[in-house]
Amino acid sequence: MTEYLATIGLEVHVQLRTRSKMFCSCAVEFGAEPNTHVCPVCLGLPGALPVMNEEALRLTALAGLMLGCEIGPVCKFDRKNYFYPDMPKNYQISQYDLPFCLGGAVPLHDLSYPKDAQKMIATKDKKIRLVRIHLEEDVAKSFHMETVSGIDFNRAGTPLLEIVSEPDIASPEEAFAYLTVLQQLMIYGGISDADMEKGQMRCDVNVSVRPVGTEKFGTKIELKNLNSISGVRRGLAFEIPRQIEILRAGGTLDQETRRWDDVRGETTLMRIKESAHDYRYFPDPDLLPVRTAPLVAAARARQPELPWEKRARFVADFGVSEYDASVLSDDLEMAAYFETAAKGARKPKNVANWILNDLQSALATASLGIRDCPIRPEGLDELVHLIDSGVINSRQGKEVFAEMFSTGKAAAGIVEEKGLRQVSDAGAIEALADEVLAANPGPVADYKSGKASALNFLKGQLMKLSKGKANPSLAGEILEKKLQ
């Protein structure tokens, strides 16, 4: 049976995180009342003219720098002509032959793949090359009701990056990883919030299959309505076998656009591509060409540490494992939290463990993001330090942690308040040991006859007697000595 290869290219649209729109001063705000952030410019009223948003230009330069793109000395804006009700001017201001950024790449890493696929990565450290990144204006949003349609122009004119990949992606999992890294980079750079649910990041997929050993790409099919990163993966995981099956059965594929139905888990035909659309691009005479040098200089000054740079630094500076570093740097706010907590810590690795275990699960249970974490990073460090220096034991630590999480109080205060301070006074523990030994002759005899595990029982009894406050290792030592 013929084996097939998939070729996937993604076209990602990312709304820039600017206060105002691309060509007017209307606010960019998700979820506002329809048509409340509109003006003559973004409604395409007669006589209105566009004026460029400098911040959008700087963020585009920043995206280019972070993705290793080439940025030419000059870019310009063009009009892309087509009629659609969500387009107020019936042309979109976009970039055609002189886009802001050319080339560049998105580096995939193990953790960017779906969890269940991280053990079966086909090509480690693959880089997905980019064709270009250009800046354009978003269109309005159409709503189709029973008998009428409505248009919300709040979105119209939002600055939008179009990031076009080369057809370097070979599997649904790679597509997932590509989008994960891209999303992370957008958030790292403060370029976009890149929330796919809010439409701040949107993705069109082109996919074709061809028999192994052949060079020529198969018929390209476009997938739309992929509203999440896992949706892209699932859409492709459905579409690729569908295409292969048709070819194996001797059928042919048409160049078409298919719609992903997330509920039914299948793609359905939207339209067959009739002929290439003629957008009649020409330079927008309302906007002057843009010199990129000052924008690139401004972007360079605010270029953040990249996720892979941060991972390497966490390993080097804090001694955390490669895996933990990846998880910690996955989310920029989580990484900042860790860094603040770990900075002065004697054992940053222990801080990392607390974040990755107790803190993450507590946040998840409380449905909170790290941004809303009731425990300040400095407070977490204090807790870890209290444990590491033996003031409280780790079981007490968990109790203190829970209290910190629910009240936001500092660890030391809770320890004092609850009298949790660990008893490390040998005299006090010896007295407790004597009491335990006297009350448990059976286990004492067991131990003496060679049953080492009896010591653990006795230690447990001592801890219980101390209401959990005894230093457990000291308790063990003293019991052992007394039993000799």
Next chain:
Amino acid sequence: MGDLTHLTISELQAGFRKGDFTPADAVRALEARIQAVDPQIGAFLARDFDSALAAAKKADVSQPLGGVPIGIKDAINVLGEQCTCASKILAGYKAPYDATVIARLKAAGAIPFGRLNLDEFAMGSSTENSAYQITKNPWDPTRIPGGSSGGSAAAVSARMAYATLGSDTGGSIRQPASLCGVVGLKPSYGRVSRYGLVAFASSLDQIGPFARSTRDCASLLSVMAGKDPHDSTSLDLPPEDFTSRMTGDLRGIRLGIPREYFVDGMDPRVRAKVEEAIKTCETLGAELVEVSLPHTEYAIGVYYIIATAEASANLARFDGVRYGHRAKNPTDLLDHYRRSREEGFGSEVKRRIILGTYVLSSGYYDAYYLRAQKVRTLIRQDFTRAFETVDALVCPTSPDLAFKIGERVNDPLRMYLADIFTIAANLAGICGISVPCGLVEEKGTSLPVGLQFLGKPLDESRLLGIADAYEQAGAKEILAQIP
């Protein structure tokens, strides 16, 4: 007090400031004149005397244009007033904002007043393409006033306005000024904000004034000019008093006479008047130099590619979705678009949209649009070279006198030739002005001839100085004979 409608703006302001009469008197005088004359001329598409009068009563005459009513071409947005572009597609459309020039005029105390007729979307040279009415030339009501700003020119010529605003994409201020015997200025590209002017061809459009004196045009420009944060193509230049170079003579001025602007097909009577005017310039002290603008013959072709290409996109927004004419009971979206635009646009507008769409189409772009842009650069270089040796150019504004209504409506090519001497200035982005330079007797009526001065980009002060000197010597009498 006499009939105030004869006054220029400077005379009007002098009277306001001396207390001889008030801005309200000036508005009432216009009202009487418009009611008497406009039924025969048809310059106004809309006018609201009450609100103009209310504004006049509150006017502060110490302001730069305090209390001066200014008529506005119906393609420039004035908050709350109609802005139809003389098109059915914008019937009933009310502007929700002020164009930058309007905001500046208002801030200087001027009273924007009335909506003046034009060729639909400023496409035309006779104002016959208006979907609403034909404007007649006040010198002979059987003739056209020129276009596209025909209403603006005719209103000033017929003393129904002291000054008006028009827009000039290929001669739409200068040509009607010439045919109506008034002064019309097209500023350099970027001098005046285009924000709020309904775009025809964005890289060519400029707003400019009409008046019965060069000095009045200069005063209006002083208020209108300047960088506008809403128009990226407006230039950031220090404010200027554009009357500062009005010395009354032309000593030390080198005037270029472009050989290509005295062509065979032009009316010999126009030619004679222009040549006479050029002699007057010489007697005023100008040195005359013959120059060549070798790419002149391509200007019309280049213009009709670039202007229509830009227009095809600029006019795409008129689709009946958000505002304007909407076809009834469309069967689907495409039918809605097709019929709304079919019913809303007139034939000249459709012709230009189709032409512009064609020249931008895949496979034709390089041959038409791209090549036209290259030739545009050559045309611009012609002027740059000429201005290395001369201070300004002098030539006719229009090759013909005002023609008869209906004479060219079925001959678009001949209509397009009406702009043969004005189009290149827009392509080059330079400034230009038309000043009356003579009257020609034609079958019992007198028809005005216009003299055009073209200046370097952003050299309006000098251009206005030259035009004013000529006006004082050669045009005063014509301006005084306005019917």
